[in-house]
Amino acid sequence: MASTFRPADARQVEEAVTWAISNGEPLEVVGRSSKRVLGRPFQAETVLDLSGLSGVIDYEPEELVLTALPSTPMAELEKLLAENNQMLAFEPMDLTALLGGSKSEGSLAGALMINSGGPRRLKAGSARDHLLGFEAVSGRGEQFKSGARVVKNVTGYDLPKIICGSYGTLAAVTKIDVKVLPMPEKVYTVLLLGLDANAAVKAMGAAMNSAHEVSAAAHVPVGLTAKSGVSYIKGAGTSVTALRIEGFGPSVERRCADLKSELSAFGTVEELHTMNSQSFWLEVRDVHYLVAPMLEPVWRISVPPSAGATVAAKLSEMDGAAWFSDWAGGLIWLQLSASDDAGAGAVRTAVSAAGGHATLVRAGQEVRAAVPVFHPQPDGIAALSLRLKESFDPKHILNPGRMYAGV
Numbered sequence: 001m002a003s004t005f006r007p008a009d010a011r012q013v014e015e016a017v018t019w020a021i022s023n024g025e026p027l028e029v030v031g032r033s034s035k036r037v038l039g040r041p042f043q044a045e046t047v048l049d050l051s052g053l054s055g056v057i058d059y060e061p062e063e064l065v066l067t068a069l070p071s072t073p074m075a076e077l078e079k080l081l082a083e084n085n086q087m088l089a090f091e092p093m094d095l096t097a098l099l100g101g102s103k104s105e106g107s108l109a110g111a112l113m114i115n116s117g118g119p120r121r122l123k124a125g126s127a128r129d130h131l132l133g134f135e136a137v138s139g140r141g142e143q144f145k146s147g148a149r150v151v152k153n154v155t156g157y158d159l160p161k162i163i164c165g166s167y168g169t170l171a172a173v174t175k176i177d178v179k180v181l182p183m184p185e186k187v188y189t190v191l192l193l194g195l196d197a198n199a200a201v202k203a204m205g206a207a208m209n210s211a212h213e214v215s216a217a218a219h220v221p222v223g224l225t226a227k228s229g230v231s232y233i234k235g236a237g238t239s240v241t242a243l244r245i246e247g248f249g250p251s252v253e254r255r256c257a258d259l260k261s262e263l264s265a266f267g268t269v270e271e272l273h274t275m276n277s278q279s280f281w282l283e284v285r286d287v288h289y290l291v292a293p294m295l296e297p298v299w300r301i302s303v304p305p306s307a308g309a310t311v312a313a314k315l316s317e318m319d320g321a322a323w324f325s326d327w328a329g330g331l332i333w334l335q336l337s338a339s340d341d342a343g344a345g346a347v348r349t350a351v352s353a354a355g356g357h358a359t360l361v362r363a364g365q366e367v368r369a370a371v372p373v374f375h376p377q378p379d380g381i382a383a384l385s386l387r388l389k390e391s392f393d394p395k396h397i398l399n400p401g402r403m404y405a406g407v
Helices: 010-023 074-083 108-113 159-163 197-208 249-266 274-285 305-315 344-353 365-370 379-392
Strands: 003-005 027-030 046-049 056-060 065-068 131-138 143-147 171-179 186-193 216-220 240-247 269-272 298-302 322-326 331-335 357-362
Touching (some): 003 010, 010 027, 010 046, 010 171, 108 171, 131 159, 143 159, 197 216, 197 249, 197 305, 216 274, 240 249, 249 269, 344 357
Parallel strands (some): 027 046
Antiparallel strands (some): 056 065, 065 171, 131 171, 186 240, 186 269, 298 331, 298 357
């Protein structure tokens, strides 16, 4: 039976890691455990449970900066920020339902460890673009910090960029400084109805290249729109290509009207206002359309937006394929029929041909052990990843093998 360390502060995290190094005992690093099934399964008899490191330490709305402990629930943060008309602009995903959970349980550190980025990524970037600084304990058993609550006068390596997306394989984070931004006054969504994948990519590209500051662009094929909780989307009976415009009221209304006029050549144009828009983009962010059936694998595929329609068409030929796209066609979420390899060979062949990469987000433990969960790295990148791991964690104590075998 696995033993568990539950440290109450950074010093106790350091002690736990030091003990693990001395005993050659790998640690499974977890926070609120909502993303525990992401990545490769690996064996660790000891758990480093950081759930006790929770709470907001400092929040200065006027300075647009928030400092919190790593396992602070995202729901708590979002509530606090909303009370001050602010938000985390990178729109961290809530994957609870997709991964089989019953309620929102994600943490701030969890969002950083997967470098979360929702529909606004095209405009605002992902988690790594909003992380100002952090404190952590490395796999050497040493406390360190990087970045600061202010950007100016910060020198040294940009470790916040490295730690984001590391899945807990480099360090156990103990404190986080993150940038927040004002919440938009209004959110409108221009809808283009009935477009096929090729036309949708062209329309989304035109919108993103327009002067109207479109903050998100997604395409939901007809087979999935019926799963929406937004009545207009659910009853559309056709595909929906969605373009989000947000900001101050008069500006949003004008930009929305101008964008509708410019895109009228693509076909029927409609719009959603703030409440329905917010609901729709939460569905896109949280991959709502592919939550069920729970036993079917789900892939997260990143390709150049211009190649999105071609890749989607190829993937649509696979057994049980259902998909929708975000990031103007550059992000494809794909669900397939259950199989021993989750269709890994065919998926990666199609994606690699377009210069993209694919991550297996949801699958059973046996499947995740049998096929690479993350896109295979070229030899040079793999060697660099190994050197990076060993510079932070030379004994491979922290989440060893969660991303790649031997790393």
